[in-house]
Amino acid sequence: MTDAFDHAARLLADAPRILVFTGAGISTESGIPDFRGPDGLWTKVDPDDFTIQRYRANREVRVARWKMHQQGALWGARSSVRPNRAHEAVVELWRGGRMSGCVTQNIDGLHQAAGLPDDQVAELHGNIRKVHCLGCGARWETEEVLRWVDAGEEDPSCPHCGGLVKTTTVMFGEYLPLDQVQRAERFAAEADAVLVVGSTLSVYPAAQIPLDVVRRGGPMVIVNLGPTDGDRLAAARIEGKAGDVLPRLVDAILSSS
Numbered sequence: 689m690t691d692a693f694d695h696a697a698r699l700l701a702d703a704p705r706i707l708v709f710t711g712a713g714i715s716t717e718s719g720i721p722d723f724r725g726p727d728g729l730w731t732k733v734d735p736d737d738f739t740i741q742r743y744r745a746n747r748e749v750r751v752a753r754w755k756m757h758q759q760g761a762l763w764g765a766r767s768s769v770r771p772n773r774a775h776e777a778v779v780e781l782w783r784g785g786r787m788s789g790c791v792t793q794n795i796d797g798l799h800q801a802a803g804l805p806d807d808q809v810a811e812l813h814g815n816i817r818k819v820h821c822l823g824c825g826a827r828w829e830t831e832e833v834l835r836w837v838d839a840g841e842e843d844p845s846c847p848h849c850g851g852l853v854k855t856t857t858v859m860f861g862e863y864l865p866l867d868q869v870q871r872a873e874r875f876a877a878e879a880d881a882v883l884v885v886g887s888t889l890s891v892y893p894a895a896q897i898p899l900d901v902v903r904r905g906g907p908m909v910i911v912n913l914g915p916t917d918g919d920r921l922a923a924a925r926i927e928g929k930a931g932d933v934l935p936r937l938v939d940a941i942l943s944s945s
C-alpha cells in the first residue's frame with residue numbers, strides 16, 4: 689500500500705459514518721464515458737445541445753434524443769451497462785453499516801443496480817431510466833415510454849396533459865430535484881467524513897455537498913484519476929482507478945472496525 693492509501697484508510701476507519709460522493713469516474717469502468725477526462729463526452733459533443741431550452745424548443749432535438757434512447761445509445765434504459773467493482777465496494781460499505789448515504793451526480797442508476805436501496809442514493813442530476821412530464825410531473829420508467837416510441841410516437845407526449853416528456857436527467861438550465869438535494873444534505877449532515885470517487889468537483893451546486901462535510905470538520909478523501917477542484921481541501925488523495933482502489937479501501941475500513 690502507498691502512504692496516501694494508508695493515510696486515507698486511517699482517516700476513514702476513524703469515521704463512523706461516511707458520505708460517499710460519486711461522479712462519472714466511478715462508471716467509466718462500466719463503459720460509460722466521463723465528461724471532462726481525457727476522453728470525456730464534452731470533448732465529443734457540445735454541452736449546448738443538452739440544454740432544457742433546446743429540448744423544449746426543438747422537435748428535431750427531441751425526436752433524435754428518443755431515437756438514441758430507443759437504440760440503447762446514451763447508456764440508458766436499453767443499454768447493457770452493468771455496475772463495476774467500485775459500485776460493489778460502495779454497497780459493501782453500506783452493508784458494513786459505515787455509510788451515511790451515497791450522493792451521486794451520475795444518471796446511470798448503477799449504484800442501485802449494484803444493490804444500494806433507492807433510499808440510500810441521492811441522484812442530484814436525475815436518472816436516465818426514469819421519465820417525467822414537464823407539464824404535470826407524471827412519471828414512468830423510460831422503458832415504458834420507449835414502448836410508445838416503438839409504436840410510432842417519435843416525439844412522445846404526456847397521455848394525461850399533453851405536455852412534453854423527458855428523462856429525469858437534469859439538463860443545463862434545469863433545477864436539481866429538490867427531494868434529492870434535501871436527501872443529499874441530510875446524508876452530509878449525518879456524515880463524519882466524505883469519500884469522493886471519480887469527480888472533478890467542478891459542477892455546482894452538486895460539488896457543494898462534500899464541502900458541507902468539510903466545513904463541519906469532516907475529512908475529505910478523494911479517489912480520482914487526475915486533479916480535481918477539491919484537491920486543496922482534501923485530507924487525503926489517492927490517484928488511481930476507482931475499480932482498483934475502492935475494493936481495497938473499503939476492506940481496509942471495514943477490517944479496522
Ligand code: APR
Binds near residue numbers: 891
Ligand atoms: N477511476 C477514477 N477516476 C476516474 C476514472 C476511474 N476509472 N475514470 C475517470 N476518472 C476521473 C476523470 O479523470 C475525471 O477527473 O473522474 C473524473 C470525472 O470528472 P467529470 O468528467 O467532470 O465528471 P463529473 O465530476 O461527474 O461531472 C459532474 O458535470 O456535465 C455535468 O451533469 C454532468 O454530472 C456531471 C457533472
